Each structure stands twice: as structure tokens, then as C-alpha cells.
Amino acid sequence: MEDYPRNLTEFEARFGSEEDCREYLFRLRWPDGFRCPSCGCGKSWPVRKVLLQCAACGRQTSVTAGTIFQGTRSPLPLWFRALWWVTTQKTAASAWGLQRVLGLNRYETAWTWLHKMRRAMVRPGRDLLAGRVEVDESCLGGLDEGLQGRNLENKALIAVAAQEDGRGIGRIRMKRIRDASAESLLSFVEECIEPGSVVHTDGWRGYSGLEKEGYVHEVTVVRRQEKSASELMPRVHRVVSLLKRWLLGTHQGAVSHKHLDYYLDEFTFRFNRRKSRSRGKLFYRLAQQAVAVDPVTYKMIGHPVPESKKIPEPQDIGVT
């Protein structure tokens, strides 16, 4: 089922009530019919309209329990508007913008909602990259720069994988890694690339175990000044430079380590769908993933940080 509204008019006609939204989420979460999260039984009966009681074990559950919507006191149609707005923004979504569009009283609410949605943007283990994939690490410097001045300790190391698509870039994955050890790099590769794929890296020994893990390893050694790293691994380097521009544009560098992974997920979500003409399909994907990821609490997300009001340009995520 790829059933989604194609434009704002269809969206508004469709998701006006709590029941409309609930029913949509139900079909995304249980496309083959309800399954009890405890025992897997497929039989249930409704309790007070919003709950389902398992016929076998008696557990009561709701379509929003165990998803990013868990425990929300806001109406689902408002959440749906948030999902729609986030996916119709071409380059980035700011908490200020979301607050304004939804008419939320508090900036903090918009900020928390955005972070919840970012957690649904990339599902690890799904849609592994395949074919030929470039992998490299990169250092993101001066995080928190906008807030506290330049701080070398605030550099973060990320691993980036970029699928080759002819001479261009296909889909990407990126993640913050603890260090450039074999352990960190190999687990990143295993998390996002299909075994049997060609993985193209530089000569760093952290990658030397790739063959053993079932990949075809292609190594290009960067010799002294002959060719720069960006020429040898052009896709990864292009992605990293877009990412840096995007982070500066959206957030003026004011992204803390704690939140970096989720901004990487937002960037990846937007980058991988940068050529998609159907915004409705993006909404569908985000809603689908929103009922598939674990709930997060305000505590896990942490204190709101003011985000930039400036919206990045389309070229900041590679749309030309």
C-alpha cells in the first residue's frame, strides 16, 4: 500500500479528524492486520475506541503506543500537519517555522516535535546501500561554534557512505563514529551496506577487514599530492561539503554532539529524496517510519536550543 495525499487539498480533506489519522496509522503499522506486540496474536477487540485488547493475552495497546506519538496530548491532526509541513520543506525545517505554521504557543514544543520526527527519518537496517559505494570518514569541526566560540574539543568524526550512480551520487548514509578504528568503521559499513557490494575506500588500515566481512574491497591509495582525496573519493567529499554548508545554514553551527546524529538523519532523509517530485510520498515514508521507531521522551531529547531562522538554499542539499 502506497497510499498518500498528493497535495495540500487532498491532505486537508483526508486528515481532519482524530479517527482519520488513527486509521491511517493503523494501516501503516499493521498492513497485514493487527498483531499483538506481546504475543503476536492477530485477534483483538476494541476498547473505548482507541484501544485494542488482545484476544489471547489480554494486553491493551493503541496504534500510537510504542511510536513517536506515544503519550502525546496533542491531537493527531496537528501531528499530521507537522509531518506534512516537515516533508514539504525542501531544504530544512526549523523549530521557529514549525511553531509559526502550527500556531504552537511554545518554541520548546516545536523543537521537541522536530527532534521526534528526525528520529523517524532514517531507519537503520532498512534499504541497505548496494552496488558500488564510497566510504570515508570526515571531521566536522567547530560544533557549538555559534554558541561558545571555537572549541577544538567539539569536533566530531563521522563516517559517510555514498552510493555511486553513474558519475553522480545515489543514496547516502552517515553516522557519528567514536573513532576511526576498524571496529567503528566495519560496524558502520555492516549497518548500511549490503554484503557483496563493492566498497571503495582509501588505504587506511581500519578498512582492511572488509573482504573478510563479505565485501569486495577496492582501495585507492592517496599518493603524495598526485591526486587530492576529493578527486579520489569525489562523492563522499561532495556530500560532506554539502552537509557542512547545510549545518551552517540551518543551524549556524549550533548543533551539539548530543543532537548531531539526528541532524545527520534529517540531512540524509532530504538528500536521498532530493529529486523526488512527490512530497506526498515523503509524508507517507515519514509517517510509516514514525510508527516503526521507538518512542522518545523529552528527557532523552534534552533542552531546546534556538535554531537559526535562516532557511538554507536548495543547493545546500545538492538540488541544482
Ligand SMILES: [Zn+2]
Ligand atoms: Zn497478546
